[in-house]
Amino acid sequence: MGIKKVKTGWQVDCWPTGRYGPRVRRIFKQQSVAKRFEAKIMGQGAAGEDMSDLRSDKRRLLDLVEQWYEHHGHTLKSAPDRVRSLRKLANALGNPLAKKFTAQQWVEYRAQRLKEVKANTINHEHTYLTAVFSELERLSLWPHGNPMQKVRKVRTDETEKGYLDSYQIARLLDHLRAQETDDCYYITVICLSTGARWGEAQTLRAENVRKDRIVFVGTKSGKTRTVPIDPDLAKQLHQRRKLGRLFGNRYKAFARVIKELKIELPEGQLTHVLRHTFASHFMMNGGNILVLQQILGHQSITMTMRYAHFAPDHLEEATKYNPLAMSTAVDTL
The missing domain is CATH 1.10.150 (DNA polymerase; domain 1)
Structure with a gap:
């Protein structure tokens, strides 16, 4: 790349905005003119000027x-x-x-x-x-507009969020205790205790377990999240090791147990059901939706509102303030 002698003169062959930008090739009769042209367009490219008019953009x-x-x-x-x-x-x-x-x-x-x-x-x-x-x-690396900008996404129905009831939780934990290794048991307990994602619990390091709380790092949002836990659980985790990862990869082991127990779950929610279970029971037991948002690490309350209907008093005012309830003229049938 650069300037080279060809049969018809001196050819400039360069990429002003980098190897993924428009490639410019032009032939000049004089080498000095070719050099001036190359210096000019390379300077324009370095300055971030639009190079799309120099030659057609053939990027795929x-x-x-x-x-x-x-x-x-x-x-x-x-x-x-x-x-x-x-x-x-x-x-x-x-x-x-x-x-x-x-x-x-x-x-x-x-x-x-x-x-x-x-x-x-x-x-x-x-x-x-x-x-x-x-x-x-x-980044000024694409001057031709976004062809996807005005295309609407496909409308989808809200996905069912499965969760385990108290009986299923007890069966699951009993079964996990009987496994060859207790890694899967503790990962599950952490998910059910904190609403953590499976990956967050599975990769938990001993250094991130405090006296009465767990600090989750490397989360999906990239933000550190701290969630209180039972001191007894913290003590048990501390007894496993003082440094490094506490558990191995146990996804397949968990999947096998779920299959053995014949627990039916919505598609794609094998381990995520534990997070849904935490959130659902949190709201059913009277938890605050804003606190739940912080525990789960949702950046938007919209995500957390999916669990609002589990609250005991969710929309109860509909029975109190509807026009029939407010009217004294309604006959009792």
Whole structure:
């Protein structure tokens, strides 16, 4: 890359905004003119000026995915899974020329994809691809607009949130106590005691267990979360070890126990049912919805409101203040 002698003169071949940006190739009769041109456009690229008019942008969708990953995606907690999904998505779309990719192409792909997967999966793909265009646009690395911006997501019904009743909890814990290792038992107890996600409990380190609380780090939101626990539980955890991870990976062991007990759960909620169980029982026992939000680490109260209907007095005022209850003229049948 740079300037080289060709049959018709001196060719400038460069990438002013980096290897994922527009590639510029031009031929000049004089080497000095070629050098001045190269210096000018490389300076414009370094200054962040729009280079799209220098030559047509031939980046394909996969190129945008890689550029997004290099400049932003790698910083995400779910980076490996996200970029893997995006690469697969770009190929499924035929890896089109990015600037010619349209909303109509997405809608056509979506219609076919819905025959294979659920709407929620499609909506995740929608979010991921929209973010690629938006982030590159924000970084001035994409001047052609976001073709996904005006496309609506597929409407979905609210997912059922399964939870365990007291009898199921007791059976589950009894069964887990009888396992060869007690890792799965303690991970489950932590989830039921704190509302933690399975991954947060499973990767818990001894240093993060205090006298009467657990400090969860590396959470989904990236924020540290502290939740009180029973001192007896803290003591038992301290007895396991003083430093490092307290447990091994026990997802498969938990899945096996759930299957043995024939506990039926909504799809995709194998371990997450423990978090739902904590939240549901918290509200049924009179807990405060705002406190629950803090315990679960939800950034928006909207997420936590999914559990509001478990409160004993949820919407009870409907029976007290409806027009029939307020009217003294209603006949008793």
